[in-house]
Amino acid sequence: MTDNDALRERIAGELSAARDRTSYLTTAVDEADLVRQHSPLMSPLVWDLAHVANQEELWLLREVGGLTPIHPEIDPLYDAFEHPRSKRPTLPLLAPGEARGYGHEVRGRVMDLLEKTRFDGTRLTDGGFAFGMIAQHEQQHDETMLATHQLRVGPPVLSAPPPPALLDAVTLPAEVFVPGGPFTMGTSTEPWALDNERPAHVVDVPPFYLDTTPVTNAAYAAFIADGGYDDPRWWTADGWAHRQRAGLEAPLFWRWEGEWVRVSFGVALPIIPNEPVLHVSWYEADAYARWAGRRLPTEAEWEKAARHDPVSGRSRRYPWGDFDPTPEVANLGQRHLRPALAGSYPLGAAPSGARQLIGDVWEWTSSDFLPYPGFTAWPYKEYSEVFFGPEYKVLRGGAFGVSPVACRGTFRNWDYPIRRQIFAGFRTARSASLETA
Numbered sequence: 528m529t530d531n532d533a534l535r536e537r538i539a540g541e542l543s544a545a546r547d548r549t550s551y552l553t554t555a556v557d558e559a560d561l562v563r564q565h566s567p568l569m570s571p572l573v574w575d576l577a578h579v580a581n582q583e584e585l586w587l588l589r590e591v592g593g594l595t596p597i598h599p600e601i602d603p604l605y606d607a608f609e610h611p612r613s614k615r616p617t618l619p620l621l622a623p624g625e626a627r628g629y630g631h632e633v634r635g636r637v638m639d640l641l642e643k644t645r646f647d648g649t650r651l652t653d654g655g656f657a658f659g660m661i662a663q664h665e666q667q668h669d670e671t672m673l674a675t676h677q678l679r680v681g682p683p684v685l686s687a688p689p690p691p692a693l694l695d696a697v698t699l700p701a702e703v704f705v706p707g708g709p710f711t712m713g714t715s716t717e718p719w720a721l722d723n724e725r726p727a728h729v730v731d732v733p734p735f736y737l738d739t740t741p742v743t744n745a746a747y748a749a750f751i752a753d754g755g756y757d758d759p760r761w762w763t764a765d766g767w768a769h770r771q772r773a774g775l776e777a778p779l780f781w782r783w784e785g786e787w788v789r790v791s792f793g794v795a796l797p798i799i800p801n802e803p804v805l806h807v808s809w810y811e812a813d814a815y816a817r818w819a820g821r822r823l824p825t826e827a828e829w830e831k832a833a834r835h836d837p838v839s840g841r842s843r844r845y846p847w848g849d850f851d852p853t854p855e856v857a858n859l860g861q862r863h864l865r866p867a868l869a870g871s872y873p874l875g876a877a878p879s880g881a882r883q884l885i886g887d888v889w890e891w892t893s894s895d896f897l898p899y900p901g902f903t904a905w906p907y908k909e910y911s912e913v914f915f916g917p918e919y920k921v922l923r924g925g926a927f928g929v930s931p932v933a934c935r936g937t938f939r940n941w942d943y944p945i946r947r948q949i950f951a952g953f954r955t956a957r958s959a960s961l962e963t964a
């Protein structure tokens with residue numbers, strides 16, 4: 528098998544894995560549920576269904592293949608920048624059957640194109656980039672659709688086995704030490720990395736300590752019990768104003784019934800104490816960290832703890848090494864519909880000893896979403912560039928709802944500091960020396 532054949536096979540596998548997940552998430556509910564808007568924060572599921580097909584047509588059939596548009600008249604309906612999510616239910620969207628048919632037609636033509644594509648000569652096809660971008664895009668919408676499912680009210684329709692049981696977490700230290708010094712952040716070599724992960728560049732990071740695992744429900748419940756939501760000392764001014772305005776008292780999907788209960792995909796159960804906390808905003812994560820006498824890690828600290836190998840001095844692709852994620856090292860890909868207990872996945876530990884940096888819960892960092900030195904927008908400005916600035920905070924590491932194809936040690940996610948419907952938790956850090964505190 529040539530390298531091109533192997534790449535072709537990988538692309539076909541990733542595209543079909545994404546479509547399998549899309550199908551699962553959109554056949555789990557009836558047609559009325561597909562067209563309904565479950566939250567003003569989210570599109571109706573039927574929008575996502577046709578949008579992934581439309582993007583696949585735009586980038587693969589039209590840009591790579593040079594083919595004539597199938598349905599150019601629907602392009603504006605599925606342009607995420609033309610219509611905010613809250614307005615999408617009012618658009619004349621394709622009906623579920625039409626959206627599925629469109630997706631099927633596009634995919635059939637993409638498979639023909641894939642057979643003929645040479646993976647060199649143009650920047651879009653080098654290393655199969657555009658195909659990888661589209662597989663990631665569909666999986667990112669599968670994550671978004673999973674969040675829509677979590678917001679949906681009604682009898683449960685999704686199920687999955689629990690994450691694997693935990694072995695040695697009780698013996699773990701609370702924090703790990705990451706020595707100071709330079710490391711390589713970002714990538715210039717990962718073929719399917721997106722523009723905001725590029726280029727690789729050296730960053731000098733002072734020594735710091737990082738929580739070994741994400742913050743747990745029990746630890747977060749202690750913050751609530753200690754009056755954390757009622758004490759403005761722990762909150763930034765913006766965070767406190769938002770906490771007051773939005774009436775925040777606990778993570779999204781938590782409710783008090785004599786004990787804390789969490790609703791997960793339609794099932795209400797008492798919180799699991801040593802499970803990572805989920806569905807907290809950046810403001811809440813930041814307030815918790817201050818209450819704990821700590822702070823959120825910067826994005827550079829997070830990536831150094833996840834990728835820097837002090838023995839070789841190089842940055843790994845993932846905490847565990849250079850091989851792609853497997854079920855033994857990380858909770859990714861919607862195999863489980865909740866995070867694994869804090870301390871799980873010893874085989875996925877970073878050289879620093881930190882666990883679960885990849886998978887389980889997205890982790891808020893203290894950093895604004897900004898371009899790396901030498902950034903160039905690719906393949907379009909709206910991918911990242913229009914979002915750069917202080918309004919967005921960076922999240923790292925992916926979550927149980929994220930596909931391995933859309934998760935790397937260098938992958939950057941971003942969102943508003945008020946957002947809670949995403950699968951986000953966090954861990955805390957502290958500087959190792961007074962000079963850098």
Ligand SMILES: [Fe+2]
Nearest residue numbers: 578607664668
């Ligand atoms: Fe999209």
